[in-house]
Amino acid sequence: MKLLFKIGYYTLALVVLGFGALLLLMQTAILPGYEVRIVQSGSMEPAIPIGSLVVVKKFERYEVGDVITFGGDFASSLPTTHRIISDSISEGKLSYETKGDANATPDEKLVDVDSVRGKVILSLPFLGYLLDFARQPLGFALLIGIPAGFIAFEEIGNIVAEVRNRKKIFSESESI
Template identity: 40%
Template sequence: MKLSKNSFQEGKGGEKTPPHSFSHFFEQRTGKMKKKNTAIWIAVLILLTPFIAYGLGPYTDLYDSFTVSSGSMEPDIPENAVIFTQPVRPEEISRNDVITFRDTSDLYTTHRVVDVVSSEEGLRFQTKGDANEDADPGLVEEEEVVGKVFLSIPFIGGIIYFARTPTGIFLMIGLPALGLLLWELYVFIREVSDFS
């Protein structure tokens, strides 16, 4: 439908509404904002997916998640990476697999299997960090194995560590929220000025 500058169009209830009235302006702006907000939320969701997956690790039986605090597995798994492990049966572990295990000090270590030792008590695993010259002292028992690494994402662990600090909380949550609010206010004021 073509409209001249001073023509009117019918609203939903049959009322006559000028095409450049504030109600028409807000209807157009609402439609634009919905499309923009949808795109923004999709982008945010994509960026947050690794963090959400990491946070769900302790609450699911499907996988576990850990942050890497040393460079013993570099370059394949750098320091401050996040790793995801899945539970496996001992017989599914072979040489060159990367496993996470809990040692006698109740600390978690992620190293590569360099040898599988079979005995009457079951399987035991010799492990070694890729960046280490020597293999780990002792063998990893079956019951100490947490799982096999199936995914690692660099840098995410460092971001998680930083996000737990007061400065990180402000910079990663407060500042973007404030920036988004100010941007929306700026766009709104500019469009109102253009309208008038």
């Protein structure tokens, strides 16, 4: 039983640390050239389902077939994640034609190379739903705060037990 408790405890600790790290990555640019995003539409299904967490990495060049994230430079616009179906050079400037896998037609506008945020290098289906929930106050409390409090409480209990044990050993050694 004690072994099961330890396994559960360390699993919980890893999950809390993992969620905390992902939340931090989503809010800051700790790793230059990388972004963590949550997919909000079904345009790339079935390859990337709604609610997927995607990791996007900036590259020098992108190829036909790559799934890229672009746009979202303004407060009113969200980044888009679509597949490159062709590229072209016009007036010395590289552009990409993109299309969502689930869309019948290509995107109306070409994507300027400077608008590309990066290539999707990892997609974790449905994990985005959990992270989006964890960004809400209730979600943060349930997924991060309460488990972290449990871990802290358990560790404080371990420290108190160790202090008592050392006091007991010290008092026994003085009486000899």
